[in-house]
Amino acid sequence: MAKIKSLLNSCLIMLGVSSIAACDIQQDSGLASKTLLYCSEGSPESFNPQLVTSGTTIDAVSQQIYNRLVKIDSDSGQVVSDIARKVIVSSDAMRYRFYLRKGIKFHSTDYFTPTRDLNSSDILFTFSRILHSDHPFHEVSGGQYPFFEGIGLSQLIEQIIVVDDLTIEFRLVDPQASFLANMATDFAVILSAEYGEQLINENRKEQIDQMPIGSGPFKFKEYKRDHYIRYAKNDDYWQPESNLEQIIFDITPDNSTRLAKLLTKECDVLGYPSASDVGFLEKRSDIDIKDSTSMNVSYWAFNTEVPPFHNPQVRKALSYAVDQSAIIDAVYFGLAQPATSLLPPTSWAYNADSYVSQYNLEKAKALLVEAGFPDGFEMDIWAMPVQRVYNPNASKMAEILQQSLKELNIKANIVTYDWGTFRKKLANGEHDSVLIGWLADNSDPDNFYRPLLSCAAAMSGSNRSAWCNNEFDHNVKRALSTADQAQRKVFYTNAENVIRDQVPLVPIAHATRHKVQHKYISNVNINPYGGIDFSATQKGKP
Amino acid sequence: MLNYMLRKFYLLIFVTFGVTVFAFSLNYLFPGDVLTNMTGNQAISTELHQILIEEYRLDSNVVFQYFSYIERLVHGDWGVSFITNTSIFEQVFTALPATIELAMYALLYSFIVAIPLGILASNPDRPWLDKPILALSLIGFSMPIFWLALIMILVFSINLGWFPVSGRLSLIYDIPVSTGFILIDILMSEVTYKAEAMFDALTHLIMPTFVLAAYPTTVLIRTTRQSMHNVLDTSYVKAAKAKGLSDFQVLKRHALRNGLLPVIQMLGIHFGTLITLAMVTEVIFSWPGIGLWLVDAIHQRDYPAIQGGLMVLSGMVFVATILFDVVYMIFDPLARRHGHGKI
Numbered sequence: 001m002a003k004i005k006s007l008l009n010s011c012l013i014m015l016g017v018s019s020i021a022a023c024d025i026q027q028d029s030g031l032a033s034k035t036l037l038y039c040s041e042g043s044p045e046s047f048n049p050q051l052v053t054s055g056t057t058i059d060a061v062s063q064q065i066y067n068r069l070v071k072i073d074s075d076s077g078q079v080v081s082d083i084a085r086k087v088i089v090s091s092d093a094m095r096y097r098f099y100l101r102k103g104i105k106f107h108s109t110d111y112f113t114p115t116r117d118l119n120s121s122d123i124l125f126t127f128s129r130i131l132h133s134d135h136p137f138h139e140v141s142g143g144q145y146p147f148f149e150g151i152g153l154s155q156l157i158e159q160i161i162v163v164d165d166l167t168i169e170f171r172l173v174d175p176q177a178s179f180l181a182n183m184a185t186d187f188a189v190i191l192s193a194e195y196g197e198q199l200i201n202e203n204r205k206e207q208i209d210q211m212p213i214g215s216g217p218f219k220f221k222e223y224k225r226d227h228y229i230r231y232a233k234n235d236d237y238w239q240p241e242s243n244l245e246q247i248i249f250d251i252t253p254d255n256s257t258r259l260a261k262l263l264t265k266e267c268d269v270l271g272y273p274s275a276s277d278v279g280f281l282e283k284r285s286d287i288d289i290k291d292s293t294s295m296n297v298s299y300w301a302f303n304t305e306v307p308p309f310h311n312p313q314v315r316k317a318l319s320y321a322v323d324q325s326a327i328i329d330a331v332y333f334g335l336a337q338p339a340t341s342l343l344p345p346t347s348w349a350y351n352a353d354s355y356v357s358q359y360n361l362e363k364a365k366a367l368l369v370e371a372g373f374p375d376g377f378e379m380d381i382w383a384m385p386v387q388r389v390y391n392p393n394a395s396k397m398a399e400i401l402q403q404s405l406k407e408l409n410i411k412a413n414i415v416t417y418d419w420g421t422f423r424k425k426l427a428n429g430e431h432d433s434v435l436i437g438w439l440a441d442n443s444d445p446d447n448f449y450r451p452l453l454s455c456a457a458a459m460s461g462s463n464r465s466a467w468c469n470n471e472f473d474h475n476v477k478r479a480l481s482t483a484d485q486a487q488r489k490v491f492y493t494n495a496e497n498v499i500r501d502q503v504p505l506v507p508i509a510h511a512t513r514h515k516v517q518h519k520y521i522s523n524v525n526i527n528p529y530g531g532i533d534f535s536a537t538q539k540g541k542p
Numbered sequence: 543m544l545n546y547m548l549r550k551f552y553l554l555i556f557v558t559f560g561v562t563v564f565a566f567s568l569n570y571l572f573p574g575d576v577l578t579n580m581t582g583n584q585a586i587s588t589e590l591h592q593i594l595i596e597e598y599r600l601d602s603n604v605v606f607q608y609f610s611y612i613e614r615l616v617h618g619d620w621g622v623s624f625i626t627n628t629s630i631f632e633q634v635f636t637a638l639p640a641t642i643e644l645a646m647y648a649l650l651y652s653f654i655v656a657i658p659l660g661i662l663a664s665n666p667d668r669p670w671l672d673k674p675i676l677a678l679s680l681i682g683f684s685m686p687i688f689w690l691a692l693i694m695i696l697v698f699s700i701n702l703g704w705f706p707v708s709g710r711l712s713l714i715y716d717i718p719v720s721t722g723f724i725l726i727d728i729l730m731s732e733v734t735y736k737a738e739a740m741f742d743a744l745t746h747l748i749m750p751t752f753v754l755a756a757y758p759t760t761v762l763i764r765t766t767r768q769s770m771h772n773v774l775d776t777s778y779v780k781a782a783k784a785k786g787l788s789d790f791q792v793l794k795r796h797a798l799r800n801g802l803l804p805v806i807q808m809l810g811i812h813f814g815t816l817i818t819l820a821m822v823t824e825v826i827f828s829w830p831g832i833g834l835w836l837v838d839a840i841h842q843r844d845y846p847a848i849q850g851g852l853m854v855l856s857g858m859v860f861v862a863t864i865l866f867d868v869v870y871m872i873f874d875p876l877a878r879r880h881g882h883g884k885i
Contacts, residue, residue, distance in 0.1 A: 020725065020739050029713070031714055031734075031735050031738070032738065033856075037713065037714070037716040075616075222716075225626050226838070227830070228713050230713070230716065245712075248713045248714065250713055252708075257707070257708065257828070260695065260699065260700060260707045260708075261706075261707060261708060263699075263700050263703075264700065264703060264705075264706050264707050265703070266706050266707065266708065266709075310876045449573070
């Protein structure tokens with residue numbers, strides 16, 4: 001008994017101590033008001049955006065840790081200076097000379113202290129890693145650079161020449177109008193060559209992508225997979241310093257938990273609210289919600305190598321079975337625009353009358369009879385298993401299509417795997433048709449056409465239709481090597497007409513991305529082509 | 543006394559043997575390569591494969607394999623996680639204190655609340671207190687705790703905004719881990735925001751503790767009430783009363799100690815349930831304890847982690863059950879006469 005008593009006593013004393021400490025909250029360190037909490041939807045795959053294509057990773061890493069040579073102004077969509085203060089493009093669009101800013105410092109952390117400022121050798125290091133298979137870091141973390149492979153960077157760049165410490169020149173094989181836009185994407189971040197050397201000496205090369213060093217507004221402090229990422233302010237930042245002491249990515253995959261955390265102020269800013277919650281959030285007076293037009297599209301792609309989808313008539317028939325308005329109501333809760341072309345209407349190359357989509361089962365039936373399938377057939381619809389901004393619920397979308405197809409006597413089976421397997425099987429072309437989508441990396445329309453439908457993409461597997469059409473490819477290529485915007489738009493309209501004619505895929509919707517934050521937070525930038533940016537964010541009184 | 547302890551110790555050994563055999567056999571029962579399940583290494587090269595086969599004694603029979611497995615367990619080599627590639631042993635023992643902490647506070651809370659309530663309810667002079675307390679405890683007992691947790695989150699977090707919904711400390715505060723017990727860690731840390739962090743940690747503690755305590759509290763109330771009834775009915779209490787002792791004196795000198803004995807025993811019996819409920823609570827409140835960790839491992843099919851979590855959790859339940867038994871025995875000499883250890 002005496003033992004129990006003393007145990008009780010000691011516990012009570014402990015509670016007493018803690019409550020005294022708790023009452024003593026006058027000495028406010030102010031840390032809470034200088035910390036931004038962002039509830040993100042998943043863990044990043046890597047801390048190097050060069051290696052990934054996922055939006056989650058780009059959000060978490062790109063704008064916080066790194067800078068680029070040039071960047072995209074999120075208001076105007078134009079390419080503006082970043083690390084390079086000036087770019088001179090030769091008249092044939094084949095030589096790009098970048099003049100770098102003086103005095104940009106890489107992060108000083110527990111694991112790396114820079115001895116020199118950023119210079120041309122860092123730029124050379126960064127891009128050599130991607131381009132040259134004999135570069136010491138090329139094979140580190142898998143040796144895949146999907147974005148740069150997608151735009152064919154290694155075939156495009158003839159040579160990179162270091163002119164002097166702060167001048168570097170890229171020479172291209174072919175003229176390419178979208179080169180600068182690609183350099184401005186969130187993938188084209190600049191790494192530190194000095195850090196690379198240090199890691200080679202310490203024989204810990206893989207650390208370069210796990211414990212990142214960049215020159216951006218925040219530096220990496222701590223990461224716990226599936227829990228959080230902690231960034232601290234970069235005190236040596238070359239642009240106006242952030243008002244925040246730290247930003248924390250609270251990784252919360254569950255939609256309703258994320259929403260609850262927002263409401264209890266455990267997060268200040270919410271990434272990707274579920275579409276069904278947007279209506280509720282709009283009614284709250286303490287929450288700010290804005291839609292930003294996102295450069296994305298969701299589509300239904302047919303595997304054109306598998307019969308009967310090799311027949312354009314069948315594909316066209318099926319395109320009449322897509323009930324866009326039902327899908328937008330049920331899947332997007334009205335928070336999307338019906339797609340009339342692969343390009344969203346915000347793109348400058350969008351042609352308003354490029355494609356008029358109708359839901360017309362009579363037409364579909366007639367076309368199927370013409371194609372020789374009056375009694376229908378059986379097919380698979382693959383629905384991607386993850387939620388993306390362009391498609392919050394692919395299974396539901398598939399169910400709606402399934403209903404329409406039933407009217408055409410087509411029996412559709414909905415197929416899904418876990419995301420990794422799904423992508424692998426998709427790249428192998430094991431599907432009949434798939435519901436998937438695309439989020440653009442930059443403002444150039446080329447970013448929609450080439451990665452999704454070109455013959456090169458059919459080879460590398462990112463062309464989900466496995467479709468290769470010379471006329472389409474020709475137009476896209478011509479558009480790419482032309483500098484005049486009006487002229488380019490004509491080529492893209494031609495390309496769009498080929499798509500309308502051949503229907504390798506059916507564009508379904510362009511989703512709006514929502515930015516949800518508490519009213520006391522200001523200046524969060526969401527780049528329509530990439531990640532979220534907290535460098536100018538301010539936090540008021542909660 | 544020593545004899546009794548030894549018997550309990552033997553029991554512990556047998557049970558541990560059973561659990562390790564089960565965990566060991568999981569290596570073969572889980573899908574995939576046995577060596578991969580054991581090491582957690584998913585890309586074993588050919589050279590490494592040979593070395594590992596020898597190290598793990600996979601070339602000899604199952605008995606040898608089992609002993610080499612035990613040897614590694616004892617050395618803290620529990621393999622690495624499929625998902626994070628970090629040592630499972632380390633992960634388990636960073637998560638465990640959080641669970642122990644939560645369970646401890648919940649138990650403490652239920653002691654403080656339940657025992658006085660149970661005594662009050664058992665008082666024959668105040669029968670009008672009995673029914674409401676009993677009703678309350680029955681309601682608490684029959685309420686599923688995940689439901690209770692969600693209701694509390696809805697009311698106190700989302701509507702009133704008093705308490706946070708997840709975790710055990712806001713991510714704003716970066717407290718170095720030394721003991722793994724958050725309040726102690728905060729007190730020991732040398733940060734400028736100690737008081738704020740302490741306050742924050744306490745607001746995080748309140749709801750999970752209350753939710754987890756609901757079940758043991760209701761069990762304790764009823765056990766205390768019943769056993770106090772029994773004690774107050776005995777002739778020695780009646781004799782004490784007849785001698786003219788006050789109610790309080792009777793309670794303090796004669797009734798309490800004897801009345802609380804079954805309570806200790808009941809705690810031991812219900813400890814396993816408490817840990818199960820702690821897992822549920824952890825998942826709902828994202829409390830970073832062993833339960834949440836194990837559930838995550840199961841979701842991600844992280845086989846080495848599932849084995850590790852299983853062993854630690856069952857080990858914890860055994861040790862606690864036996865500890866409660868020993869405590870019970872210290873207080874109740876009669877218990878020592880039991881011929882065999884039991885669990």
